[in-house]
Amino acid sequence: MDPMFSDPVEEEEGSSLDLKVLVLYGLFRSKTWVLFLTGLGLVGGLVVGASMPNEYQSEARLRYVPGERDKLTDDDLAGIENVDRRGAAPGITDEIMLLENPLIYQRVAAEVGPAKILDIPDPAEMDTDSTALPARVMHALQSYLLKLRKKTIVEDSPKAKTAAWQKLRASTQLLTVRNAATIRVLVRSYSPERAQELCGALVQAFQERHREVFSAEARLEDQRKKVAEAREAYQKAESEWNDYRSTCGVFDYEAERERNEAALQSIDEKLELHKTEMLKLKASIHRYQEHIATLEPLIDVYVEPVIGPNPEYQRLSEQRADLLAEKTLLVEGSLSTRQVELRREEIEKQLEKLQKVLDETPPVNTIIPARTERRTNEEYTQTQAQLLALQAELDGVIAEIDRLEESRKAKGEERERIAECKDSHFMHRTETENAKKDLEYQQEQLAKLEKLAIAEMKGASALKPYWEPTLPLTKSGPSRLGPLLAGIALGLALGMLLAILRQLLDSHLRYPETLERAFGLRVIGVVPESRRLRNLPKEQDQDAA
């Protein structure tokens, strides 16, 4: 059969759940329940809010001024080098994290006792004649509710202690003040006096904790051990290095390497010079050899006659000289004047005769007459001698070159030996230097700690009270709006859930939308509920006209 309508209602896939029907219609349909449950939630919220005891907050402030001791981080004291953090003081945030340690709260809770932290005082007991009536009513309600839920606190029970410190921690806030090195300590409790007392106890505990953590005295012994260990390590490294140096024969690698390099350089320079010299000598020798090849070893030489002094003449001259001397020396003494004059006359006659003879005697005469002799060529000899000298010099140079090359070889071997030692040398040197640095560092730290330990004995601390704990005059909480709103929200949510469930679980048809959406049926008419129609008689009259 052809479809009668060309545009039948198509059921959307997966859309049988109509949110409008489910939620909106459901809400209106179940409005009584929704309102009821919301009201119930409101009442519940009111009751819960009323049952919450009043809280009072005390505040104290601590000034945080970190000193040298506080700069010593655990890394520093462990000897771990951390360049980025060295010298940087722990910040105020770090300090707060330190103070949030549960141990502090456990200690304070144990000191003051669980009852002071957990026990809730009866608010009605604090009412006076001046307390407003609504407040009194509220206090009476609170008192009643508290009595209902109050449990006896057993001071020594582990459960009570745990509950106490956890409550204390939850009631404490640590805050910073902007642009100031100040920590605000805020502590809440159920009465103003307790809040102040707990705040004061916590402040003291915070100061003690800070001292414990950064105590220099506690670390001195450790630091001394570290210094001893560092010294031992350094000595060991140094000893190992010395042993190695003895083994490899290189004591100071750098110095010996430089010396070796200098020696090699010097040898090379000398070799260079000597080789140059050798070449020059060879060239000279070659020239001399060429020259000597052009010379004769023996040559004819004209010998000049040898003229020598005539011995006769010399004799006569000597005689004359004697006579003259005698003449000169003649003096009256042993001889008379006559005798002297006679001798003088004699000498002069002799001198005249000698002179005549001398004049006739040639002073020189030819001893050897001129001749030609076969003699050694001086030039040849000299050249030969020079050649020999050059040769000798060349030999010397060559010998020197050989010696230098031997020396160079030895130095080269030495250089290789030095190079072989390099890595191990450096390794040992580095280890020794590092060990030395570490030792110096640990000694430095020990010196610091010793100074700080002295300061500690004098009571120095980085955490100083700035405000004493305040006594609160008005309550700081709790906020009862929260439970109230939560109650309303919960009631409303439950009401809506109920409404939606009612719609979901309703097996009957109620809405045209359901017919269209769930069944894909076109709704061509909706007849509203009518009292008139409801009460129509259904049985027919047989003869109605």
Add this chain to the structure above:
Amino acid sequence: MTPQRPNFGASAPLQQAIEGIQPLAETIWSNLALLSQGRQHTRILFTSTEERAGTTLVAAATAFGLARNTRSDVTVVEANLARPALSAYLGTKATPGLSDLLVGQAHLDDCLHLVPGCLSLAAMPGGTSREVIAGEFAAPGARDMLETVATRTPFVIFDGPPLLTHPETRDLLQHVDGVVLVLRARTSKKSSARQVIERIEEAGVEVVGSVLNRFKRDAPFGSTT
């Protein structure tokens, strides 16, 4: 009785009922009137998922609307033999009717009663109230008769009993072009509606629409058509 105004001749409450829902039935008959395009006869079955869904009232009001506004002849046949109520709504004689026709105790023309005040509307009431004999509507004689009735006028409305509890309604499906499902808000079950739709579709007949009766708004907004 000559009607001054549309008067079914029924008791005042029934007349008021028809008139009361007449404006609402406008949408029903106007939708059905569209179906007649290209057809010589348009045959619609009104049925429901359970008793007292208001099927007869809606069918009567629709038939009346069609007769008055389309100026076509309309026949409304009540097939609920056990609980006939059509004559009471339309102010016609209750007998003879379909039940009498089926057992041969009346002729077809005798069973068709013109509705006072709307002469283009002929009603075949259920007739003498009785339980339907199993397979009665499927018998060859009944089928021929129903076919004759179904082609009597341009519009033929069948007011059928609930399909799930009255198997005879299924036999009527072969004589109709479409089904209007009348459902009672807050009473008719979704599962029953699903079953009815499945059975109608199994018979190869289209569900042309549905009417939600006794609808009550839960919210001051929402669809009503």
